[in-house]
Amino acid sequence: MDPSKVSIFKTYEKPKGQGGSGSFATFMIIGPVCFFLGMLFSSFPYDYPLLWTSEVTPDAYYDQLETHLKFLHASPPIIPRILHIAISIGFIGFFIKLFKPSEANLLFDGASLVLYVIGVVVYITNIVKGLRIVTLGMYGVPEGSTEVAIGREDSLRVMAASNTILALVLVGVLVLQAGQWYAERKEQDEITKFEKEQGEKTTAKGQKNGGHVTRASSKKKQ
Numbered sequence: 076m077d078p079s080k081v082s083i084f085k086t087y088e089k090p091k092g093q094g095g096s097g098s099f100a101t102f103m104i105i106g107p108v109c110f111f112l113g114m115l116f117s118s119f120p121y122d123y124p125l126l127w128t129s130e131v132t133p134d135a136y137y138d139q140l141e142t143h144l145k146f147l148h149a150s151p152p153i154i155p156r157i158l159h160i161a162i163s164i165g166f167i168g169f170f171i172k173l174f175k176p177s178e179a180n181l182l183f184d185g186a187s188l189v190l191y192v193i194g195v196v197v198y199i200t201n202i203v204k205g206l207r208i209v210t211l212g213m214y215g216v217p218e219g220s221t222e223v224a225i226g227r228e229d230s231l232r233v234m235a236a237s238n239t240i241l242a243l244v245l246v247g248v249l250v251l252q253a254g255q256w257y258a259e260r261k262e263q264d265e266i267t268k269f270e271k272e273q274g275e276k277t278t279a280k281g282q283k284n285g286g287h288v289t290r291a292s293s294k295k296k297q
Contacts, residue, residue: 103168104187105252107161108245111194115242122235132228140231141209148206165191183255187248194244201237205230 121140124132169188172180208214214227225233 098172100168100171101252103164103171104191105249107165107168108191108248110161112242112245115238115245118238122238125232125235126239137228137231141227144206144209144231144234148210162195179255179258183251183258187251190244190247190251194241194248197237197241197244202234202241205234205237209234 121143124130124136125140169184169191172184173188176184208230214225214230
């Protein structure tokens with residue numbers, strides 16, 4: 076079955092520069108993604124001792140990390156609002172690019188949107204929830220719950236691992252957007268090459284026909 080003939084996969088021919096890798100909507104996606112990666116990079120010094128070293132992490136470090144996370148969670152409301160606005164800008168960029176999508180939009184932007192949604196889910200379910208648990212200090216599980224209890228050290232490691240997963244997902248979005256730019260560039264190069272070859276063939280054919288006309292005219296004069 077041809078995906079272009081199915082309504083949910085219907086594609087459109089877009090004018091050059093509209094909805095492609097060079098459109099403004101692409102920058103609405105790349106900007107927030109790079110912003111989030113910068114935030115995660117600033118957290119990397121805190122996550123490194125928990126995940127990326129074989130040395131034993133001292134208990135004092137967990138106390139310092141808890142203090143940092145509590146301070147982060149208690150930031151003024153304007154801070155999470157700016158973060159949520161940045162997330163919304165990314166979604167708006169995806170929706171603009173996927174409105175009447177081309178084949179490249181379906182392939183690259185569709186996959187990028189899936190990764191972006193996964194990143195948002197990780198942020199809500201792991202990071203936000205983890206910050207609330209750290210602030211409340213309720214690392215255990217209430218009585219009667221069937222969930223597996225996670226201690227303080229493991230909870231902080233889960234948050235650090237969530238930051239790493241989120242960074243990989245966002246890098247995947249950038250890779251897909253770069254892949255779309257490369258694919259569109261190669262396609263444009265092939266179109267330009269084909270049009271050039273067709274133009275040369277047309278010119279050569281015109282010159283050949285012109286030669287025949289000249290010879291026929293000279294024979295009539297004779």
